[in-house]
Amino acid sequence: MPVPVGEGRESAPRTAQAVVPRQAGTLLVIAPDPARAPLPELSDAQGVRFRVRTARNLTEAERLFTDDVDCILLDLALAGSEAQDLLHQVLRLAPGHAVLVLAGEDDAERAAEAVRFGAQDYLCRDELDARQLGRAIRYAVERKQADRAQRQLTESRLRAQENARLERGLLPTPLLAGSPLRFAARYRPGRSRALLGGDFYDTVRTADGTVHAMIGDVCGHGPDEAALGVELRIAWRALILAGLCGDELLATLQRVLEHERDSDELFATLCMVDIAPDGRRAGVCLAGHPAPLVARPDAAPRLLPQTGAGPALGLLPRARWARTGVELGGAWSLMLYTDGLIEGRTAAHSRERLGQEGMLRLVGRGLAAGATGEALLDTVLADARDLNGEELADDVAVVLLDRG
Structure with a gap:
């Protein structure tokens, strides 16, 4: 097609500074x-x-x-x-x-x-x-630009609605009516995502006065993992209210995971705690998950024992998970967390991980400064981020229960 095409250039004005011609379309x-x-x-x-x-x-x-x-x-x-x-x-x-x-x-x-x-x-x-x-x-x-902007806005709104639905499923309102325990929780997505990942938690008080708490983490990130986390969290609450506990509950959850996952390589870790009605004793079940920590007014924070810990859900078809009893005492704080917290680094560009010992130091420092409840969680997460030098790479969920 014979089309005359000009160069689209004009002579630069004779001033101290030349004007660059605008580029042609x-x-x-x-x-x-x-x-x-x-x-x-x-x-x-x-x-x-x-x-x-x-x-x-x-x-x-x-x-x-x-x-x-x-x-x-x-x-x-x-x-x-x-x-x-x-x-x-x-x-x-x-x-x-x-x-x-x-x-x-x-x-x-x-x-x-x-x-x-x-x-x-x-x-x-x-x-x-x-x-x-x-x-x-x-x-x-x-x-076309207006259509593209409108489509992006619509997609953004749909993602926000989807995220809100996932958040309601992953991070529910605790059922603690009638319990003297105080509850606090925080969730922080990893730096590479604005969407929620596969971390989830829940807390329920049953009719006999026992408080059941759990925290879990589905391996991987994305909507499929988040959806599976929601299913496991809802299934856990239903099983607790139906009267299941310990090994029987975890075995049932594993069957749920096996039926709902889209890959045999997908698994989930879980930490489950049941606190007696008097608040002085508890039982702990661990399925491939780090042990919770307990802090008392007269002692430094420490990890609860990991004896009897079993594999993550979805790894072994006939796995067993033992319940370990612990004495909590009169006044205490119990913190459950996902591994995104302890996998942060001790300094920017360092290869050394914070680990559980580093986390214990951060919690101890926050308690010594008088922080409690949500303020304590905010302090620990902020300190972990500062040590890491940037937002933590993985999602972090933390649950805190206080008595006394």
């Missing part, structure tokens, strides 16, 4: 017969001429389609089905770019159909002039 023309409708010389509102590239078919167009292309002009000079197929291929090739179609007077219906399929507008080949074409290109590009 680029139009990619796809026309089976370029000589059939030569384009007029094009320029935008500021007088800068468009660069024009021409292609006779999609193969040539793919070679010419680069990031600087602003708009595609498709000549519908083919027979009906061929033109429709070409339009579909162009829309697939450049889903984020404005597309105009060029048609004759007899092809108005087909051109309108092209707009319904996804083109931004159509032009009549016999009435084409530079002003009309330049305006159509500008409006098509602006319309």
Whole structure:
């Protein structure tokens, strides 16, 4: 197609500082017969001429389609089905770019159909002039940008709604009515995601006064892992309210995981604690999860024993998990956490992990400064982040129960 294309450059003003000319836009023309409708010389509102590239078919167009292309002009000079197929291929090739179609007077219906399929507008080949074409290109590009912005906004709202639903499932309101224990929890997504991961927790007081708490972590990240975490959390609450506990409960949860996971390699760790109605004794079950810590007013924080700990859920088909009894005393704080906390680093760019010993020091320091409840969790998480030098890489969930 013989199209005169200017260089789009003007002499720099003779001042102390030269003005760089604005870059011209680029139009990619796809026309089976370029000589059939030569384009007029094009320029935008500021007088800068468009660069024009021409292609006779999609193969040539793919070679010419680069990031600087602003708009595609498709000549519908083919027979009906061929033109429709070409339009579909162009829309697939450049889903984020404005597309105009060029048609004759007899092809108005087909051109309108092209707009319904996804083109931004159509032009009549016999009435084409530079002003009309330049305006159509500008409006098509602006319309495509507005459509893209609207689609991104809609997708963002849908993701926010999905995240809210996942959050309600993963991070529920505890059922502790009638219990003297104080509850606090925090969840922080890892630095590489704004979405929730597979960490989950729950706390329930049953009719006999026993308080049951758990925290878990599905391996991996993403909506599938988060959804599985929600299922395990809801199943745990239902089983607790149905009267199951200990090894029987964990074995049932493992069957739920095995039925719901989409890969045999997917597993989940879990820490489960039951606190007696008098608040002085507890039982601990660990399924591949780090042991909780307990802090008393007269002693430094320490880890609860890990004797009898079993494998993570989903690893061994006939696994067993023992319950270990512990004495808590009159006043105490019990903290359950996921491994995202202890896998933080002790300093920026260091390979040394915080670990459980480092976590105990952070908790001890926070308690010594008088922090309790949510303030204590915020202090520990902030200190872990500061040591790490940036946001922690993995998701972190922390649950704190206090008595006395």
